[in-house]
Amino acid sequence: MNAALIALRAIVLREALRFVRQRGRFVAALVRPLIWLLVFAAGFRAALGLSITPPYQTYITYEVYIVPGLCGMIALFNGMQSSLSLVYDREMGSMRLLLTSPLPRWWLLFCRLLASTAISILQTYCFLAVAAAFGIQLPVWGYVAVLPALVVAGIMLGALGLALSSLIRQLENFAGVMNFVIFPMFFLSTALYPLWKMAESSTLLRDICALNPFTHAVELIRFALYGQFNGPALGWTVLAGTVFLGLAFWGYDPARGLLRRKG
Amino acid sequence: MTGLSVRNLDYSYGSRRALDTVSFDVAPGRFAALLGPNGAGKSTLFSLLTRLFTTRSGQISVAGHDLSQNPRAALARIGVVFQQPTLDLDLSVMRNLTYFAALHGLSGRTAHTRIAAALERLDLSERAHERARDLNGGHRRRTEIARALIHDPSVLLLDEPTVGLDAASRKAITDHVHALSRERGLTVLWATHLTDEIEDDDQLLILHRGRLLQDGTAGALRGALPLREHFLSQTSDKTGEPA
Numbered sequence: 001m002n003a004a005l006i007a008l009r010a011i012v013l014r015e016a017l018r019f020v021r022q023r024g025r026f027v028a029a030l031v032r033p034l035i036w037l038l039v040f041a042a043g044f045r046a047a048l049g050l051s052i053t054p055p056y057q058t059y060i061t062y063e064v065y066i067v068p069g070l071c072g073m074i075a076l077f078n079g080m081q082s083s084l085s086l087v088y089d090r091e092m093g094s095m096r097l098l099l100t101s102p103l104p105r106w107w108l109l110f111c112r113l114l115a116s117t118a119i120s121i122l123q124t125y126c127f128l129a130v131a132a133a134f135g136i137q138l139p140v141w142g143y144v145a146v147l148p149a150l151v152v153a154g155i156m157l158g159a160l161g162l163a164l165s166s167l168i169r170q171l172e173n174f175a176g177v178m179n180f181v182i183f184p185m186f187f188l189s190t191a192l193y194p195l196w197k198m199a200e201s202s203t204l205l206r207d208i209c210a211l212n213p214f215t216h217a218v219e220l221i222r223f224a225l226y227g228q229f230n231g232p233a234l235g236w237t238v239l240a241g242t243v244f245l246g247l248a249f250w251g252y253d254p255a256r257g258l259l260r261r262k263g
Numbered sequence: 264m265t266g267l268s269v270r271n272l273d274y275s276y277g278s279r280r281a282l283d284t285v286s287f288d289v290a291p292g293r294f295a296a297l298l299g300p301n302g303a304g305k306s307t308l309f310s311l312l313t314r315l316f317t318t319r320s321g322q323i324s325v326a327g328h329d330l331s332q333n334p335r336a337a338l339a340r341i342g343v344v345f346q347q348p349t350l351d352l353d354l355s356v357m358r359n360l361t362y363f364a365a366l367h368g369l370s371g372r373t374a375h376t377r378i379a380a381a382l383e384r385l386d387l388s389e390r391a392h393e394r395a396r397d398l399n400g401g402h403r404r405r406t407e408i409a410r411a412l413i414h415d416p417s418v419l420l421l422d423e424p425t426v427g428l429d430a431a432s433r434k435a436i437t438d439h440v441h442a443l444s445r446e447r448g449l450t451v452l453w454a455t456h457l458t459d460e461i462e463d464d465d466q467l468l469i470l471h472r473g474r475l476l477q478d479g480t481a482g483a484l485r486g487a488l489p490l491r492e493h494f495l496s497q498t499s500d501k502t503g504e505p506a
Contacts, residue, residue: 003368010365014351014358021353093349100313101366102339108366254317 007103008111015082015115019122029123030130032077033070037131041066053194055226063136067128068222069191071146072214074127075120075154076185080177082116083161099252106249113162113245117154124150142225149224152234153217156241160213163244166251189215190222213240265327266291266450267312267418272321274307274473281307283473285321289466291417292448294441296461296481299470300498305454306346308470309422312452313343326417326450339367342411346422350403352396356387359395360410367414374413381409385439401432408440418450419443425460433460441465458490471498 001009019026045062052059098108128143164181186192188205189212199206209215216236223230250256267289274282281304289295299305310316312323314334323330328337350359357378364374382388385405395403404424411419421440425433437460444451453460461467463482467490468475476497477484485493 001370006365006368006370009370010362014354014362017354017358018351093345093347094351096313096315096345096347097349097363098366099315100338100341100343102335103366103368104335254314255319256316 004103004107007101007108008114011098011108011111012115012118015112015119016122019119026123029074029078030126033073033127034130036070036073037063037066037136038134053196055223055228055230065194066192067131067136067138068225069186069189069218070127071124071150071221071225072153072189072191072218073186074123075117075150075157075217076182076214078116078120078123079154079157079159079161080164080182081161082112082119083158083165099254105252105254109162109248109252110245113155113158116158117151120154120158121147121150138225139227141227145227146221146224149220149234152237152241153221156213156217156237156244159241159244159248163247163251166248185212185214188212189218191215191218213237216240265417266293267295267326267452268322268324269308269312270322270324272308272311272318272323274304274311274318281473282311285470285473285475287468287475287478289418289450289452291450292444293466294444294451294453294462294464295466295468297452297454297468297470298456298458298461298494299454300456302472303456303470304473305470306422307473309343309345309420309454312420313341314338339414340417342414342416342419344404344407344411344419344421344424346424346426348403348407350395350406353394355392355394356382356398356406357391359406360413363410364413369414377413377415378409381412384412384443385409399432400428401435404428404432404436405439408436412443416449418452420452422454423456424453425455425457433457458494461490469494469497 041063056064098112099105101108125143128138132138160181164177188208190198190209191214195206195209195215198209213236216233219230220233220237223233269288270286272282272285273280285304285308287295297305297308311318312325312330314330314337317331323337325337326340328340330337351362354362360378360381361374364370364378369377378391379388382391385408387402387405387409390398390402390406395406398406408421408424411421419440424440425436428436440451440453441462443449455461461481463480463485465481467477467479467481467484469477469484481490488496
């Protein structure tokens with residue numbers, strides 16, 4: 001096997017082992033979307049009427065509407081958490097170790113991204129299984145079709161985290177990231193309400209949501225869960241992912257001296 | 264020159280100069296101690312040597328490979344032990360080392376043989392399956408040294424590797440690395456602020472406020488004075504206070 005693939009396998013395996021050992025992280029990752037699904041959505045169900053819009057072919061309850069958004073939320077949290085943990089001191093050592101490997105630096109960062117995406121996909125499937133146990137079932141084919149959508153969404157959001165970790169020094173604690181990245185991205189998207197519902201209250205908000213790359217990641221997942229392909233959503237997600245990845249590679253360029261503040 | 268060669272290295276953090284035209288050579292198989300008080304620029308130098316960041320002025324060459332022209336070939340020849348711990352405490356010694364081997368493109372039987380040899384060399388064979396968290400500080404450090412040797416580097420860089428260790432562990436590790444350099448022809452650059460880790464035969468580089476004050480054999484440089492006194496006399500008159 002070639003050196004690049006050996007490294008990829010090892011980086012993914014390491015992340016998986018770490019994840020399995022950190023039970024608290026796994027439980028938190030599962031409980032967060034479940035609270036939204038079982039508490040928030042149950043309360044909202046009465047307040048929010050949803051009409052039939054693609055990909056849905058019938059009236060759906062709010063719980064059904066919110067599932068793709070919560071899958072996106074898992075990827076969003078995971079992407080931020082794993083990439084930003086790189087700049088915290090506890091992970092700094094392992095990042096140094098990673099970057100002194102003779103493999104190209106962009107490849108090492110990409111491996112790290114794939115590893116965190118794999119973890120977020122694992123979490124998403126656990127979440128979907130629990131949701132199914134609570135009666136929110138999706139078409140069987142949808143569980144397979146969503147996989148590539150989760151990969152694309154996971155890489156895009158992980159790349160965003162990686163770019164932020166290299167470019168924005170103030171975001172060194174997770175609370176800051178929650179307030180300024182996760183919450184705005186999540187609330188200003190189609191995760192909780194469809195665009196047309198948002199437009200009823202404000203067209204400006206609707207426009208912001210339509211520009212938010214997280215909206216497109218969620219829509220990509222939503223359509224895929226019903227076995228349908230959403231070309232524009234894929235296009236926007238890939239475009240945003242490419243930009244974030246470019247920023248991340250640029251941010252981790254040794255000539256920029258990102259790591260020197262810890263040196 | 265196939266060991267380590269540093270030419271006219273400069274580095275600044277904003278307006279603060281961390282390294283000021285630093286040049287030195289470490290011949291193959293030589294143990295060089297980089298001695299300097301805290302804040303002398305040792306860690307900056309190590310970050311540049313391991314390409315965590317780069318500078319446009321100056322040149323670094325590792326085993327004949329220029330670090331800026333041919334970074335991958337140069338990095339492949341370097342083994343590093345960082346000042347801060349880099350072991351994954353939840354994983355076993357073996358898994359930590361396998362992970363590192365893979366980052367250098369080694370897997371399967373090759374990786375296994377090299378890891379076994381590195382563990383053997385550092386007397387850690389029977390600890391291979393223990394969790395890194397269960398090892399004491401000295402053993403963790405030795406594991407990191409073993410790890411740095413897996414890909415058979417020709418230059419070993421250690422940044423204050425004995426920080427936080429008790430006297431016995433400190434001596435054991437210092438002796439180990441001296442032996443590695445003598446017996447295996449490994450070029451070693453050992454950063455420290457502790458003079459008792461340096462032997463008279465070692466090459467001594469005294470770094471202070473970003474400048475290299477002295478470069479020579481430790482025994483010859485210190486003359487009749489104990490090394491500690493010599494070091495203090497070199498660094499204190501420049502600052503007005505002992506380092």
